[in-house]
Amino acid sequence: MNIETILNKLTPILxxxxxxDTLIARMDLNSADMDDWDSQTHIQLIIAIESGFGVRFTTExxxxxxNLQKFVEVLQSRFNx
Amino acid sequence: MTxxxxxxxxxxxxxxxxxxxxxxxxxxFKECCNALLAKPTPESGAEVRRLAGYRLSSVRIVRLARVxxxxxxxxxxxxxxxxxxxxxxxxxxxxxxxFLVVAAARYGFALDVVEVPFxxxxxxxxxxxxxxxxxxxDVVLLALDYRFFGFGSLVLHNxxxxxxxxxxxxxxxxxxxxxxxxxxxxxQTLAPMxxxxxxxxxxxxxxxxxxxxxxxxxxxxxxxAKSSDLILDVAGMSGIMxxxxxxxxxxxxxxxxxxxxxxxxLYADYLCRxxxxxxxxxxxxxxxxxxxxxxxxxxxxxxxxxIRLGPGTADGEAYLEIQRMAxxxxxxxxVLCVSSKNEESxxxxxxxxxxxxxxxxxxxxVFQANWSDKSSNLEAIAxxxxxxLDALVFLDDNPAERALVRRxxxxxxxxxxxxxxxxxxxxxxAAGYFEAVSFSEEDAFRAEQYQANFQRVxxxxxxxxxxxxLLSLQMVASYGPFDLKGRSRITQLINKTNQFNLTTRxxxxxxxxxxxxxxDVFTLQVRLKDCFGxxxxxxxxxxxxxxxxxxxxxxxxxxxxxxxRVFGRRLDEVVLNVLIESARKAGVAELLxxxxxxxxxxxxxxxxxxxxxxxxxxxxxxxxxxxxxxxKASIRDVPIQVTDVN
Numbered sequence: 001m002n003i004e005t006i007l008n009k010l011t012p013i014l015x016x017x018x019x020x021d022t023l024i025a026r027m028d029l030n031s032a033d034m035d036d037w038d039s040q041t042h043i044q045l046i047i048a049i050e051s052g053f054g055v056r057f058t059t060e061x062x063x064x065x066x067n068l069q070k071f072v073e074v075l076q077s078r079f080n081x
Numbered sequence: 082m083t084x085x086x087x088x089x090x091x092x093x094x095x096x097x098x099x100x101x102x103x104x105x106x107x108x109x110f111k112e113c114c115n116a117l118l119a120k121p122t123p124e125s126g127a128e129v130r131r132l133a134g135y136r137l138s139s140v141r142i143v144r145l146a147r148v149x150x151x152x153x154x155x156x157x158x159x160x161x162x163x164x165x166x167x168x169x170x171x172x173x174x175x176x177x178x179x180f181l182v183v184a185a186a187r188y189g190f191a192l193d194v195v196e197v198p199f200x201x202x203x204x205x206x207x208x209x210x211x212x213x214x215x216x217x218x219d220v221v222l223l224a225l226d227y228r229f230f231g232f233g234s235l236v237l238h239n240x241x242x243x244x245x246x247x248x249x250x251x252x253x254x255x256x257x258x259x260x261x262x263x264x265x266x267x268x269q270t271l272a273p274m275x276x277x278x279x280x281x282x283x284x285x286x287x288x289x290x291x292x293x294x295x296x297x298x299x300x301x302x303x304x305x306a307k308s309s310d311l312i313l314d315v316a317g318m319s320g321i322m323x324x325x326x327x328x329x330x331x332x333x334x335x336x337x338x339x340x341x342x343x344x345x346x347l348y349a350d351y352l353c354r355x356x357x358x359x360x361x362x363x364x365x366x367x368x369x370x371x372x373x374x375x376x377x378x379x380x381x382x383x384x385x386x387x388i389r390l391g392p393g394t395a396d397g398e399a400y401l402e403i404q405r406m407a408x409x410x411x412x413x414x415x416v417l418c419v420s421s422k423n424e425e426s427x428x429x430x431x432x433x434x435x436x437x438x439x440x441x442x443x444x445x446x447v448f449q450a451n452w453s454d455k456s457s458n459l460e461a462i463a464x465x466x467x468x469x470l471d472a473l474v475f476l477d478d479n480p481a482e483r484a485l486v487r488r489x490x491x492x493x494x495x496x497x498x499x500x501x502x503x504x505x506x507x508x509x510x511a512a513g514y515f516e517a518v519s520f521s522e523e524d525a526f527r528a529e530q531y532q533a534n535f536q537r538v539x540x541x542x543x544x545x546x547x548x549x550x551l552l553s554l555q556m557v558a559s560y561g562p563f564d565l566k567g568r569s570r571i572t573q574l575i576n577k578t579n580q581f582n583l584t585t586r587x588x589x590x591x592x593x594x595x596x597x598x599x600x601d602v603f604t605l606q607v608r609l610k611d612c613f614g615x616x617x618x619x620x621x622x623x624x625x626x627x628x629x630x631x632x633x634x635x636x637x638x639x640x641x642x643x644x645x646r647v648f649g650r651r652l653d654e655v656v657l658n659v660l661i662e663s664a665r666k667a668g669v670a671e672l673l674x675x676x677x678x679x680x681x682x683x684x685x686x687x688x689x690x691x692x693x694x695x696x697x698x699x700x701x702x703x704x705x706x707x708x709x710x711x712x713k714a715s716i717r718d719v720p721i722q723v724t725d726v727n
Contacts, residue, residue: 016140017140019140019144039173039175039176039336040143040175040176040179041143042336043176043332043335043336043338043342044139044140044143046335047139047342047343048140057331058331059330059331059334059335062331062335063335
């Protein structure tokens with residue numbers, strides 16, 4: 001799965017979790033820049049992505065998922081392994 | 082209103098943790114939330130409660146919780162009872178709050194939650210000036226797990242003392258809180274851990290986590306025996322979900338979630354039903370449908386011997402278990418009633434004469450068997466028992482009946498049900514409608530206090546809004562002449578249908594086949610789909626063409642029948658429309674109908690009259706003959722889309 005495919009699949013998940021239909025997934029999206037990216041939405045995001053992609057993140061993987069690039073990298077490693 | 086978006090289609094049934102007894106959320110859920118935000122009114126609380134009554138994803142729960150918070154700020158939640166909860170925990174609870182707020186709204190509360198800073202338990206409780214007590218809460222929840230008491234690791238010496246110390250600590254907290262607030266403290270049982278050290282031997286070694294937790298739970302129950310403080314049975318919840326799912330080490334390490342995020346809706350509902358019970362909001366009465374709910378099959382069509390009930394067959398036993406569950410509830414004071422679309426004599430027959438019935442007439446406080454809509458009957462039941470509509474639980478296998486009641490009487494609790502009746506008791510129990518905080522001798526006799534046993538009450542009126550409800554069902558009827566594909570189902574309906582059957586004439590499959598090609602016979606098979614799915618073939622008509630004195634053609638309606646499952650949806654009018662239009666095309670001048678009374682078809686005695694036929698004869702046996710002049714007949718406006726499959 002390439003980066004673009006992953007981002008395309010992340011966009012509707014992000015829109016749902018952040019309740020924002022205009023949000024587009026991009027690599028530089030991060031929790032520091034988004035007011036709504038609090039611990040609640042962080043958990044929801046992890047769970048929504050897990051179910052959307054059919055994966056379970058390991059503890060090591062979720063330890064530093066503070067921006068979207070990290071999510072994409074983890075998903076890439078899962079699907080391109 | 083357009084909307085089967087009112088309720089989604091009932092497809093797969095979720096696990097208990099997803100609260101599967103709640104109906105699926107409407108597709109316009111977000112718009113409903115936005116509408117509330119845009120225009121708060123004094124009635125907003127009712128709409129909030131309706132939305133909180135659906136099965137919601139965590140994202141939708143967070144959204145609705147935001148709406149509730151905004152409405153609270155503008156004092157638009159007057160219809161909900163304010164309740165303030167202080168929450169003390171050794172885990173992270175911030176993520177819990179929207180779930181609690183929404184679950185509370187489901188039970189009629191506008192909940193305020195006060196959290197203490199993460200990691201603090203004893204200090205805020207012991208400090209009278211802490212935020213825990215200002216403003217004063219109605220109830221304090223001690224959401225503590227095994228980690229708080231140090232029960233996570235093996236204790237080699239004096240394990241009993243550790244348990245005693247933990248229980249003492251709880252006592253100190255409760256006593257301190259009781260000095261400051263007047264409401265109760267809620268204490269949790271501890272969920273056992275799935276990890277064992279010795280294996281089964283853990284239970285026999287007093288210092289093992291499994292043993293410590295078990296001993297604490299027993300001690301806690303004893304400590305609270307004579308207290309008005311409450312127990313929230315977290316151990317029971319984790320048992321339902323399974324310890325493996327309940328304890329999620331990844332989420333604990335990540336965010337200190339005390340249990341798996343997916344269990345949060347169940348936890349929140351458990352807590353809020355306890356709050357509801359504390360405020361006397363628990364349900365008091367279970368209203369049962371009969372056909373395919375307390376026995377298998379349709380008593381009016383299948384007869385006493387034909388219904389499936391009792392030992393010997395798997396589904397017959399499943400229905401027995403539903404009856405047993407109802408009787409167990411009655412034993413603890415829940416009043417039982419019946420609301421069934423049936424002839425009353427048919428409906429009562431199994432109660433009187435079926436040897437395997439556990440439910441008997443004397444168990445039923447109000448017995449409503451008639452053909453009126455169920456919402457009118459539920460209103461009559463509530464009025465007779467002098468309890469609120471929100472004290473009724475209505476159990477019915479038919480999704481359309483459930484949807485109608487929810488729409489007309491949103492206060493009534495109507496659980497979604499799985500397709501398999503064997504699972505009804507579990508779903509009914511898990512939904513927690515009858516949560517109690519105490520049980521007295523008086524409660525045990527409450528169900529028997531209704532002296533006017535198995536009474537029937539008159540209905541004050543039909544429920545309004547029936548047509549808009551029918552419209553929301555998005556019914557599509559399709560019709561065509563008899564054909565090979567429909568032949569066996571047509572034959573089955575002709576030989577099985579007893580109630581909505583004007584003539585009760587039976588034909589073999591071979592005879593049905595001849596109707597397909599006979600030039601002097603007009604046939605009709607009707608199928609129905611609605612937003613809940615495909616009901617399949619539900620009506621059959623056979624007309625025989627005859628020539629009257631003045632060369633005018635007439636159709637004698639030889640068979641007209643309909644499945645009772647779709648009775649009351651104006652399908653008989655759809656069929657009449659089709660008959661009139663087909664007759665016109667065929668140059669037929671009149672329709673001739675006959676009603677031949679049988680033991681079971683009193684339901685349709687006035688069928689032709691209701692459809693505008695004129696009575697031309699009645700004989701000594703009650704057989705009536707009817708005529709409709711096609712020229713004068715008008716097509717009726719019916720909230721059902723109709724398609725000709727040809």
